[in-house]
Amino acid sequence: MKPASISARLLVSLALLFALTVFLATALAVHSTHHRIDADYDSQLIAESHTILMFVHEDLEENGQLDNYKLDSAVLSFLPEEERALHEYVRWRGLRIWKNGKLAAQSEGAKDLGFPMAPTGFSEAMHGQDKWRIYAISMPTAGIVVETMENLSNRDRLISDIIEEMTEPAIALLPVLGILLYVAVWFGLRGVRRMAHQLARRAPDDMAPLKGDLPTELRPLQKSLNSLLSRLENSITREREFIDNAAHELRTPLAAMRLQGQLIDHAKTDAERADAAKSLIETIDRTSTLFNQLLTLSRIQHQKLEAQSLALANIVREVVSERALLAAEKDIDISLEGPEDAAANAQPDMLKILLGVLIDNAIRYTPAAGRIAITVDNGKIDIRDNGPGIPESEREKVFERFYRARRDQQGSGLGLAIAKQVCDFLKADIALGQGLDGAGLGVSLVFKDEHAHRA
Template identity: 35%
Template sequence: MNSIRRQLLLWLALGLSGGILLAGIVLYFQARDEANDIFDYQMRQIAASLPRQAFAPIAPGQSLPGLDDEIMMQIWDSTGTVIYHSHSRSVMPQQAELGFIDVPGPGGMWRVYSAQIGSTVVQVSQPQSARKEVAAQMAVKTVMPLLLLFPFLGALIWVAVGHGLAPVRRAAADVQLRDMNTLTPIADQSLPQEIRPLTQAFNDLLDRLQQAMQAQRAFVADAAHELRTPLTALRLQAQLAERADNDEERRAAFSDLKNGLERATHLVHQLLTLARQEPGVQAHVPVDLAALLRSVVLDLSPLAEHKNVDLGITEEAVGSVSGNADALRILFSNLLSNAVQYSPSGGTVDVGMQVQGDKLMVTIQDTGPGIPEQDLVRVFDRFYRADNVQSTVLGSGLGLAIVRQIADLHDATVSLHNTARGLQAQVVFQRC
């Protein structure tokens, strides 16, 4: 399981270990350079401390004065005859080059210093391994305190990580203790700055969820209220049909029952349409708005002919909008069907489409009675119908609410205006 604590502890431990290792390596190279300087100085001092007079050749069987095993010294005269060497068992090759030089020798590379003293040449040699050993010892002695502090630092890191993640655990506990109806924001005043973007996003989600639940409760309450009346009417109409004494009364009762069923069916259809228009459900693609309008006008032509209303497109522009074609079809179908239904016989419904900069505006002008000014804003509310609406017109007060919701989902604006001819509906889209 992925854990922030485990990841932090792992990376901090790796970082601390890597830092100590890197420090040890750096200290080793620094100590080696310092050891080289010290040993080079020592080799020069050894050579400089020798007497200036000529050395006598080594007598056979003479005991040689010994130096430290890490130092090897040879002296030869101008003829190349070795007159002194410190170690008989491992003699370094004679190097005529004066000064310092690194040469291969017994056991690896050697540091060799040659100097001329009088008529003799003094050669002082030292293995590089000795210098590296001293450098390693110095580095270990320097890093050792850090290694001893490693457990203490590990415990400190453990406590610090636990303390730093404590606000996350508190926030998680706060969320876990909530039930489905607790949508109050999480208090983030005491939380670290790095966690606040997450809590703020979560609080924003809670706010949107609360608004959605409130809208759902309001929708269910309104739908229950609106369905109660037609269902009660249907039950009464069915009872009247059962109690009818003659065929005429029975036909009238069944006619009323049929009309009630049509109203109830239309109401349920509108409710389902409204419920389907939820944010994020519909995928948006470029839609040819002119072609869509022509298709909707063609679909509503039979209704217009039945009502003797002249329905047509008077002005058409070219342009596309980003949206869902099915949802936009419902939007324009509701506006056009309202315009046709409320236009008197012999009236007209004109559809126009204009380009205004980076926007597309669709206008629907009818010759109906219009809407009272005080009702122009409220007609977009669910289940609200204007006072001048004829009771004979089939409707449930949801058509314009669906129009407004679909327009909002497409970042469009919809408005209604009374004109000298009747009512004009305007829908403005952003071009894509």
């Protein structure tokens, strides 16, 4: 399904809002007008009844009878001048006089209605499809009841005329309003079109932040897009660095493998062939280690962390057990000390990668029959060995990618760089110091998370 445009949604929403506003305004106006007209016309009925009652009382006292002409004239005197001229009151106004419970006189408009005598005050009665409003007033001492009445269709017609006068201009202005709404929405969305135009013109590798004075409502979107572009730029930069580093570092071992393959091919004796094959296997192992470290480094850069409280001793044992054969080949003793309930808040996989890198380094550079001592405490891990160590002047540099403290050392120069990056992700501090027996290398990990607690 094709998504609706913002312009269309705004136009429809504004149109519906306008229609609802007109409807509510009309409903309120109708209610107010109806109430006002009812009050005005009811007041007329009351005034007519009281005046007619005085006329009737005078006629009875002077003549002893009722004059129908005077009834019509009395009703007519309360009507607007233009209605009096047309005598339209006959159709929708009426007057009846009762004497001792009998109809004594009635106006032309009241003939043929056939209503019984109404109770005192206001009441309503039906005649065919028409509803009549009646006001009755009595003079008990004379036995007289005067009724003035009105056909309510007159009021309804008047209200309809008022509503028509109110709504006709609004309906006539609808096309103009639609055009004005469209223009207003079009101008209001200029910022969106400008932003879309900026993005459409960009080169695929252009990650510069979006610029321009946008409306307040679009600034959060602009800020989010700029943040996304910044993260994309960093990600692309890391990918390029990874590819460049991998290409640079793999070039040498690949060339060495080619050369060693040629040596195997040209070996004249079994001993020469065995030596070349051994060198080839070692080169393949180093290349495999390098490649795995590069992949680990790339994976760390895209890892989403969900920290949890971890028992450090258990994690260390798991990592050490995976490297038991490597340590056994060099007869290296790996010891673990510290409380069993020592814990830290960290992401399990990342912590295993970190410990694996550091323990691999310690095994690689610790001489045969050497020692590696690991100590755990709450929020802290220390790994020390009795290998050659790293000069104090170079301890900060070894965290850089592909940096080797000594050129004659084996390795890719990525181990401690990976460890530093994992520590950054885990929000942990890593520090290098002295190892065992006044020599070797010591690595201290301190987890900053203040919520770390004993497991």
